[in-house]
Amino acid sequence: MFENLTVFQTSAAMARHAGQAQALISQNVANADTPGYVGHEMPPFAALYSPDETAGNQRATRAGHLNGSASAQEMAPVEMRGNENLNENTISLEAEMLKAADAKSHHDRALAIYKSALDVLRTAVSTR
Template identity: 50%
Template sequence: MFQNLDVFRTAMAMAKHAGHKQAISAQNIANADTPGYRAKQLPEFQETLRGSLIGQRATRAGHLNGQAERSVEVRERRDAMDPNGNTVSLELEMLEAVDAKREHDRALAIYRNSLSVIRASLGRS
């Protein structure tokens, strides 16, 4: 019954994605006044997850056909540009940071609830 617990892997992947998204947002905010800096963004978690469920998975880096850790493509945001060539919008970065926190909280809630289900099925509280 518990041989394949993909829900925990998915929750961990979502938490990692949220952390990476928060780090990119912080980097964008730090470079808000840097002339010529192009803001970066991650694709949504659903897009990154869709690609990782297809194909072979490796459990360690030495495996031949799979990848142990898939890297997510960081995109350049090409929205409105300031006269100095900077594309960072502090308002948009605030929204991205809030979205990353919500995504992380969601991942933790999924993890906790799944753990509660397993404990209940084993007769433990």
């Protein structure tokens, strides 16, 4: 009955995605002064999850995707393209700060979804 609760799998995948995005942002910030550095960013989580397919199912883009066995290296980041700045690289610290705040927001949302689903599950199985 409770073996396949996709809300927990989806919220865990959202949290993992936000954590990986934050790691890439920190790499970009660390290399902001490196000439020729090309920044990387995670594709949006919505690109990995498509609700227009069969209701309740997630779209797997590769083997092991979103089922707990995906590692940080499997979710391939994409290179950032755009105009080079004065440091001759593609990093804008202002843009990276905004991305960091967005990643934190996504991580907080994933944890809130997980906690809410857990509360509903506890309520459903309680014997009060």
